Amino acid sequence: MHIATRLVRLALVLAAVAVLSFALAKSSPVDPVNAYLGADIARAGPEQRALIAARWGLDQPVPAQFFHWLGNMLVGELGYSMTYNAPVIDVIATRFRTSLPLMGLAWLFSGIVGFALGILAGSRPDSWVDRGIRLYAYVLASAPTFWIAILLLTVFSVGLGWTPVCCAGPIGVVPEEVTWLQSLHHLILPLAALSVLGVAQIALHTRAKMVEVMQSDFALYARAQGASRREIAIRHGARNAAIPALTVLFASLGELFGGSILAEQVFAYPGLGRATVEAGIRGDVPLLLALALFFSFFVFTGNAIADIVYRVVDPRMDGKLLR
Template sequence: MRSIARFLAAKLARLTLLLSAVAVLSFVLVSFSPVDPIDAYLGPSILKVSPEQRERIAERWGLDRPATERLARWAGQLARGNFGESTIFNEPVLSVIGKRFAASFWLMLLAWSFSGVLGFALGLVAGAREGSRVDRAIRLYAYTMASTPTFWVGMVLLTFFSVQLGWTPVCCAGPVGMDPADVPLLTRLHHLLLPAVTLSLIGVAQIALHTREKTIEAMHSDYVLFARAQGDTTRGIVLRHALRNVMLPAVTLQFASLGELFGGAVLAEQVFSYPGLGRATVEAGYRGDVPLLLGIVLFSAVFVFVGNMIADLLYLVVDPRMRDAGREGV
């Protein structure tokens, strides 16, 4: 328990430093962005706005002040738990993030689960049958998906299943014009299906290739050779010996891949017009919503950090060697 407590304390300190660095760097990058927040906010109405009105908008958002003063003011608000107000949604940033992440959570959860289970199964089969046609087919699929952009896969699936076959909805998280609270569960899942499949097809590649390599290592180990000498079948060896040695690295890799999952969700939600946090990120970028964009950056940093921390914690709990290494490092 002491090693876990020290582990969590060290992770909390690193998270504090990480968020501080991300906050400052993100603010500096946004400050040097060529996109004028006021012009992006006004859009086509920019010609109807007088210089006096632009000054009032800049004063309201604090854009008339020096960048260092704006950074200090924003940091003070963050210390009090205030992330500011979104300029395009006209509500607190945390409220926007909470609503949009609630929609993205189910999408990412389905994709994360599908890709983990399918990738692990494919990697296990490929590693157990190294060099076979099945192994070559799985590797070809994994390498192809690993080099294919998420938005391209989404567009192909959208064109085939939604436009040509009409099996899945074209966009959104529910029927157009319907209150999200009134959308039935099955209808929500129907709208979630194609975006989740898009993310899953991409996410399978990494876990399948990693599991394959670990399975091959296990299949060439001494205890597997001993099991073969006793007449055990390949299926029995995989289920009784290789599976236990491969599962933990696969699970930890799956948690560590949350960053890639979040990045893929941004593109998938844009393709399918899914109203999640990923699409809100794109909208905040091209419409100059600086408070929302910075808030999402910090939230995504915490999201990815928690995934990596869970992966490290699993190793710390399961593998005694990691606890010993932690004591020596303290």
């Protein structure tokens, strides 16, 4: 019953995302035909423009375009991307393979580092360590991702020359010939820029829970029994603080995609984020809709996984989640 309910919710979410995304895409002032022609727009006559519009189905009424796309999507046909001149499914698969190491490692690092900093700060509230971590978290939480990316690029790539300026591999080298060391070298700065936002939020939420635990009655009783602050933090605080940390971590999947769009744009990293920007600029409706559905499905799945993890961390929540 619980699984069926989640599947119904997923279907409703995807349906709402599809309708809203299509409506927003069609409300855009970008003319897909003009964007497709690019520099050749002055040489294209009315007949050629009409042929292009007919080729992409843009000459049909908007409701007809939507139901045509919906019917194709239900049978697994996501359409053809005007931006990349390739099937949408191939574009997403290729770009996702590039974005997965970036977003996956950023998500993992932000969770581990943020949780560790939150435990460290919350176990000693109002100490110099706590003040330093809070200052670090507040500054990073209020700093835009694109600004941090530009700052890192200016210092480490332009100023010091330690890291590449752009891309997922050396310029002029085909992706198949890029070594994993070269990929890692190009991944460092985008990964650092994307990890910053998640670290700050998780650290602050974990710290708040840790302070509450360290001031609770059972923590005071444990200290009266001779337990050290470190033992209380590890045995009791970490387990209780894991729930809000996991909540923020999985809830940040949507922000992770948003941050990847900005980071990939700054570093010219050829992932899903950059593909989203290109699709928006060129009015590539099939690719935009597929990306919106893909992101929604990914975030929904992450939240579902979070429920499973909650039960492992705290079995007492199992009954609450099933209701």
